[in-house]
Amino acid sequence: MKKKTGNRMLGLAMSGLMALGLTACGNTGGGESAAADQTKPEETAQSTEASSDEKIVLDVINYHVGTDYAAEYYSYLFEAFQQTEEGKNVEFHFEEIPTTDAFNQKIKLLISSGDLPDIVFNGGNNITELAAKSGKVADLTPYFDADPEWEALFDETSLEFNMVDGKIYGVPVSKEISYIYYNKDLFAQAGIEAPEVAYADWNAFFEACDKLKVAGITPVGMDTADSGWLTNLWMSALIGTNGDAGNQWMNSMYPTDFNTPEVVAAAETVQKMFQEYTTADAVGGKYDPMATHFFNGEVAMFPNGPWMIPDFSETEKAPEGFYDKVGIMLMPGNGMEMVPTPGDMVGASEEEKIKAAVDFLKFETKPENQIKALEMTGLQPVSNGLEIPATLIESDPLMAQVLEIQDKAEVTYGQNQAYWYQNTIDTFSTELPELAYGNITPEEFCEKLSESAKKNQE
Amino acid sequence: MKKTPQGVIYAAKTVKYLFLIFFTLIAVGPILWAGISSFKTYAEINSSALSWPSSFNLDNYRAAFQFAPIARYFLNSVIIVGISVLVTVILVAMCAYIISRFRFKLKTLIVLLISASLMLPAQAISQPLFAIFQKLHIFDTKAGLIIVYSAMGIPMSFFVMVSYYKTISTALEESAYIDGASFLQTFLCIILPLAKPGLVTIALLQFINTWNEFYFALMLTSGDSARTVPIALNYYMGTFANNYSALFAAVVMTVLPTILLFIILQKQVVESLTAGAVKG
Numbered sequence: 001m002k003k004k005t006g007n008r009m010l011g012l013a014m015s016g017l018m019a020l021g022l023t024a025c026g027n028t029g030g031g032e033s034a035a036a037d038q039t040k041p042e043e044t045a046q047s048t049e050a051s052s053d054e055k056i057v058l059d060v061i062n063y064h065v066g067t068d069y070a071a072e073y074y075s076y077l078f079e080a081f082q083q084t085e086e087g088k089n090v091e092f093h094f095e096e097i098p099t100t101d102a103f104n105q106k107i108k109l110l111i112s113s114g115d116l117p118d119i120v121f122n123g124g125n126n127i128t129e130l131a132a133k134s135g136k137v138a139d140l141t142p143y144f145d146a147d148p149e150w151e152a153l154f155d156e157t158s159l160e161f162n163m164v165d166g167k168i169y170g171v172p173v174s175k176e177i178s179y180i181y182y183n184k185d186l187f188a189q190a191g192i193e194a195p196e197v198a199y200a201d202w203n204a205f206f207e208a209c210d211k212l213k214v215a216g217i218t219p220v221g222m223d224t225a226d227s228g229w230l231t232n233l234w235m236s237a238l239i240g241t242n243g244d245a246g247n248q249w250m251n252s253m254y255p256t257d258f259n260t261p262e263v264v265a266a267a268e269t270v271q272k273m274f275q276e277y278t279t280a281d282a283v284g285g286k287y288d289p290m291a292t293h294f295f296n297g298e299v300a301m302f303p304n305g306p307w308m309i310p311d312f313s314e315t316e317k318a319p320e321g322f323y324d325k326v327g328i329m330l331m332p333g334n335g336m337e338m339v340p341t342p343g344d345m346v347g348a349s350e351e352e353k354i355k356a357a358v359d360f361l362k363f364e365t366k367p368e369n370q371i372k373a374l375e376m377t378g379l380q381p382v383s384n385g386l387e388i389p390a391t392l393i394e395s396d397p398l399m400a401q402v403l404e405i406q407d408k409a410e411v412t413y414g415q416n417q418a419y420w421y422q423n424t425i426d427t428f429s430t431e432l433p434e435l436a437y438g439n440i441t442p443e444e445f446c447e448k449l450s451e452s453a454k455k456n457q458e
Numbered sequence: 459m460k461k462t463p464q465g466v467i468y469a470a471k472t473v474k475y476l477f478l479i480f481f482t483l484i485a486v487g488p489i490l491w492a493g494i495s496s497f498k499t500y501a502e503i504n505s506s507a508l509s510w511p512s513s514f515n516l517d518n519y520r521a522a523f524q525f526a527p528i529a530r531y532f533l534n535s536v537i538i539v540g541i542s543v544l545v546t547v548i549l550v551a552m553c554a555y556i557i558s559r560f561r562f563k564l565k566t567l568i569v570l571l572i573s574a575s576l577m578l579p580a581q582a583i584s585q586p587l588f589a590i591f592q593k594l595h596i597f598d599t600k601a602g603l604i605i606v607y608s609a610m611g612i613p614m615s616f617f618v619m620v621s622y623y624k625t626i627s628t629a630l631e632e633s634a635y636i637d638g639a640s641f642l643q644t645f646l647c648i649i650l651p652l653a654k655p656g657l658v659t660i661a662l663l664q665f666i667n668t669w670n671e672f673y674f675a676l677m678l679t680s681g682d683s684a685r686t687v688p689i690a691l692n693y694y695m696g697t698f699a700n701n702y703s704a705l706f707a708a709v710v711m712t713v714l715p716t717i718l719l720f721i722i723l724q725k726q727v728v729e730s731l732t733a734g735a736v737k738g
């Protein structure tokens with residue numbers, strides 16, 4: 001009995017020790033938190049507000065950091081805003097989250113917890129609807145109504161894309177477009193003259209591919225990994241330029257029926273392209289090595305958007321002088337992928353902060369900043385008909401050509417990463433190798449995409 | 459007895475060494491590859507995965523420090539991971555001993571609860587943790603991450619240690635009690651030294667898991683004061699602009715501690731893994 005009681009007491013003592021361990025841990029944390037708290041948003045806000053009564057502190061989660069293509073531009077933008085009349089009393093408190101994937105993970109948590117930053121960037125995945133329906137972001141319609149000049153900068157499609165239940169929640173800052181880059185030297189080597197704007201149709205395009213092949217040149221860059229970005233652009237173009245039905249399909253959000261004649265035909269062509277016109281490592285390959293093939297002159301044509309242009313003159317990535325070898329053409333049939341982008345939102349709840357955040361978004365979308373973004377990052381202006389500065393034509397003729405050629409697009413369409421369900425995009429990427437190797441037919445490939453998309457409606 | 463011909467012995471030795479070299483290459487290959495790639499340029503990395511760098515200079519290592527606050531995050535990792543390993547080992551050493559040696563009410567329930575916590579996905583608990591941490595003012599603090607990492611490490615470590623304690627004969631404790639040792643003396647002076655390989659194993663497992671943990675390090679922090687190395691690695695992977703050269707340099711710098719730790723502690727780990735294998 002005595003032993004039993006002793007054991008119990010020792011058991012209790014050990015539990016006490018365990019609790020002590022936890023408390024010690026808590027104490028360590030307490031000590032730490034005193035230091036760490038200095039960087040907390042609330043505290044920073046208070047201390048800044050205390051130091052200067054009139055300062056408005058805006059919390060921003062910024063994913064344009066590290067090696068992000070727009071890191072330098074956004075750094076400029078925040079600083080430049082603080083030099084303006086509207087921004088002179090604004091201070092930013094940044095949380096840096098590198099990569100849009102990590103950003104999206106965190107922002108979804110913050111939407112559900114209601115702790116959104118004052119300015120909410122839209123990072124790749126469209127979170128506008130999720131944020132608007134949570135009631136945690138501000139309705140910006142009154143601000144647009146009050147400033148018709150600002151509203152006039154955006155076309156109807158871009159604003160509609162950022163509306164939920166008839167209210168504007170996001171301010172679009174750019175447009176996404178893509179087309180074909182080609183290597184002028186390789187075309188000359190194969191004795192082909194590149195079209196001024198685009199090949200008239202896909203037959204003419206594949207005739208050129210055959211000539212390139214005969215000259216020992218791999219015609220196109222493709223991939224399958226990481227959502228199969230390049231193949232997605234080819235496939236979207238094949239569907240989007242295939243008559244009214246194809247174009248309508250490629251412009252619809254969240255399609256669930258992929259067994260249409262246009263999609264099946266596109267899958268069939270993609271299969272052929274994998275088997276005959278691309279590099280051996282395209283199956284299983286991801287964007288970066290495929291881009292390197294293009295930079296190294298191993299592939300003649302590469303689909304992508306204007307954000308790739310700065311890479312052409314970056315000697316870390318491409319050989320010196322590569323920029324001058326690159327030409328631009330639209331997809332066959334004068335087609336171009338063009339989707340409005342999900343815009344930046346305002347998560348602030350106090351009137352003063354909402355106004356300051358809207359002022360920043362107005363500054364971000366000023367025509368001169370849209371041009372600056374184009375020059376520094378390749379982000380396409382959201383406003384139509386902006387004047388291209390002469391300096392840009394001189395300093396970056398390719399970028400100027402992009403602005404010029406996009407007006408010649410007769411057919412525009414979306415692409416899967418903007419319009420398809422996330423799980424369907426994943427299925428596309430995982431089933432592409434099967435399609436490429438001929439393990440499944442184009443019809444089976446489309447069936448798998450349909451099955452995957454329909455799961456979202458169950 | 460017929461003597462084995464010399465040729466056969468040499469052949470057997472050759473096969474043995476080839477076998478060993480093959481598996482060593484499989485194990486060491488990726489680390490060597492990352493090490494070599496850390497000296498290559500972006501174009502060299504993407505042109506050929508197996509090529510040799512054109513020159514061995516420290517440019518990529520310099521770039522690694524330029525793009526991300528890697529030194530700060532590294533120090534945070536050392537502090538957070540170090541303390542969480544310590545907390546886990548201390549708690550589990552005591553808790554697993556009690557569970558493995560004593561019968562008491564609610565013992566099954568406690569084991570069940572610990573088992574259940576193994577099945578909780580991080581995403582399912584991130585929202586409540588986020589809210590609780592903000593209420594307790596431990597959001598974006600090292601203490602917050604230490605608590606989460608320690609709690610995450612306890613279940614797995616607990617089962618490893620319970621199994622390990624069961625391999626230690628109870629006769630040793632009985633002898634100690636007969637010799638007049640108290641419960642605490644028996645635990646601290648007899649059991650703990652014998653359980654050293656098990657403790658080293660759980661420490662190592664906890665170290666590896668927490669050193670590489672990304673999700674909570676992202677969700678439960680907002681500034682540089684508590685962020686850890688896995689987040690720093692993301693700085694080299696921006697939208698449309700990955701810097702693989704700097705990434706490999708950063709990877710080499712950040713995996714080195716794990717490798718060094720394993721080399722130092724490998725004897726104990728192997729001992730722990732094989733403990734009980736030859737006991738009847």
